[in-house]
Amino acid sequence: MTDSPKFDIxxxxxxxxxxxxxxxxxxxxGAALGLKFVAVDIxxxxxxxxxxAKLIGDSETRVMFGGAVTAxxxxxxGLAAFSALEKLDSLATLDLxxxxxxxxxxxxTIIAEAHCYKATRDVAxxxxxxxxxxxxxxxxxxxxxxxxxxxxxxxxxxxxxKAAETVRGGTARA
Amino acid sequence: xxxxxxxxxxQVKSVLSRMPYSKLIGVKPLLMGHxxxxxxxxxxxxxxxxxxxxxxxxxxSAFMELTAITxxxxxxxxxxxxxxxxxxxxxxRRGKPMDxxxxxxxxxxxxxxxxxxxxxxxxxxxxxxxxxxxxFMAARQKSNG
Numbered sequence: 001m002t003d004s005p006k007f008d009i010x011x012x013x014x015x016x017x018x019x020x021x022x023x024x025x026x027x028x029x030g031a032a033l034g035l036k037f038v039a040v041d042i043x044x045x046x047x048x049x050x051x052x053a054k055l056i057g058d059s060e061t062r063v064m065f066g067g068a069v070t071a072x073x074x075x076x077x078g079l080a081a082f083s084a085l086e087k088l089d090s091l092a093t094l095d096l097x098x099x100x101x102x103x104x105x106x107x108x109t110i111i112a113e114a115h116c117y118k119a120t121r122d123v124a125x126x127x128x129x130x131x132x133x134x135x136x137x138x139x140x141x142x143x144x145x146x147x148x149x150x151x152x153x154x155x156x157x158x159x160x161x162k163a164a165e166t167v168r169g170g171t172a173r174a
Numbered sequence: 175x176x177x178x179x180x181x182x183x184x185q186v187k188s189v190l191s192r193m194p195y196s197k198l199i200g201v202k203p204l205l206m207g208h209x210x211x212x213x214x215x216x217x218x219x220x221x222x223x224x225x226x227x228x229x230x231x232x233x234x235s236a237f238m239e240l241t242a243i244t245x246x247x248x249x250x251x252x253x254x255x256x257x258x259x260x261x262x263x264x265x266x267r268r269g270k271p272m273d274x275x276x277x278x279x280x281x282x283x284x285x286x287x288x289x290x291x292x293x294x295x296x297x298x299x300x301x302x303x304x305x306x307x308x309x310f311m312a313a314r315q316k317s318n319g
Contacts, residue, residue, distance in 0.1 A: 027224065028219060029233050054197070054198045057255075059194060060192070066236075066257070067195065068195060070236055071230065071235065096262070096263045097261070
């Protein structure tokens with residue numbers, strides 16, 4: 001990113017490493033899938049999804065379901081966006097695009113690496129790839145847009161912001 | 175909906191049973207005539223934000239993909255399950271802690287690839303929480319690819 005961040009980088013990194021697991025193992029769906037937090041930095045996030053028989057999309061091929069890879073990419077993109085925005089506050093996904101380049105190898109852990117390549121005041125643009133060991137041979141790629149929830153007029157958004165603060169143990173104020 | 179072939183609940187269940195992932199999110203079929211609606215019942219497993227609470231975007235997306243594949247598999251009578259090539263998902267409303275429904279419309283089915291649109295809703299069909307459109311490889315009959 002070209003813009004200089006409007007927050008203390010060291011403090012932000014420390015907060016991110018504390019908060020990030022709540023985006024993965026910490027959500028009920030993340031736990032059901034088996035998402036694992038790997039790493040986070042400002043504008044970057046890595047999350048993995050170990051192979052599990054529950055995640056199979058085709059019992060004939062035993063390939064992991066495309067939708068499971070989507071959920072993994074969605075979560076990685078969300079964390080990358082969260083880490084890059086001015087305020088560490090709750091986010092809404094506007095849209096997500098996934099390209100499935102090849103079938104994931106049965107048995108292999110899928111790793112999603114997301115990069116927020118541009119963050120404005122309210123909007124974050126993110127790209128991500130999912131691979132099973134070799135990032136040069138991705139399983140899928142993603143492109144997503146996120147928007148910062150405003151703690152103002154809209155009740156839904158106000159609820160989102162409040163919940164985010166509760167989830168993140170009051171660390172949301174940057 | 176486009177002209178659909180007739181299929182039964184047993185056939186829908188048979189397709190779902192070939193996708194173990196459908197069990198993880200608890201997908202069930204609802205047939206009205208020959209129009210298929212799938213249900214993702216509310217469960218703790220599909221929650222993304224436990225405080226709101228709100229459904230996980232990834233669970234809703236996967237549910238819509240599964241709906242597209244099921245509709246295509248039934249409609250095209252494919253021996254192999256269709257595979258996604260690329261999908262676009264718009265998140266329109268927060269998924270509330272309640273049952274979610276999805277229905278797929280096959281916009282075009284070619285020899286190798288099909289374009290499918292899926293709508294997911296909760297309280298009202300006219301207030302979708304999310305919509306998906308994308309392409310799926312669905313080889314008719316024998317040849318795959």
